Structure formats: structure tokens, C-alpha cells
Amino acid sequence: MGGIGLPELLIVLVIIMIIFGAGKIPQIGSAFGNTIRNFKKSMKETEEEEEVSLEDISKNPELENSEEPKAVPENLESSEEAAPKKSSE
Numbered sequence: 001m002g003g004i005g006l007p008e009l010l011i012v013l014v015i016i017m018i019i020f021g022a023g024k025i026p027q028i029g030s031a032f033g034n035t036i037r038n039f040k041k042s043m044k045e046t047e048e049e050e051e052v053s054l055e056d057i058s059k060n061p062e063l064e065n066s067e068e069p070k071a072v073p074e075n076l077e078s079s080e081e082a083a084p085k086k087s088s089e
Helices: 006-020 025-059 076-082
Strands: none
Touching: 006 025
């Protein structure tokens, strides 16, 4: 029970033929097939992108724990000059 059997499927097909006509059914099937093909293609591309990003993380251990890129001073000497050195006198 609860499944779609042959009688139900035939009724649905007859209703579709009445609504759209016999000439439109191949066009509808083709459009539906193209939609499914494009969906599968986009899912595959998404999986490949995720695999590439996971490989990048595994190659660079600094990326594993970082949520945002850290600011790195361009000139280390100038940043040391800006901050006065504490003396232990």
C-alpha cells in the first residue's frame, strides 16, 4: 500500500495527455531530462570544489584552525618601531 502501481501510473499519463496533448509530451520529457542532467552536473561540480578545498586544508595545516585570514604586517621593522620597546630598568 502507498506505492504507485501500474493502474495509477496509467491514470496519471492519461490526464497528462489530456492536459498537454500528445505533441507536447516529448518536449516536456526532454525539458525534464535536461533539468535532471543539469542538476547532476552542478552537484558533481560542487563535490569536486569541496574535495579541492579539503585537499588545500590538508596540505596547509594553518588553514585547519583559521576562520579568518590573519593580518600580517608588511614591514616587520616599521611595526616594531611603532610599538615602543619596554625596558626592564
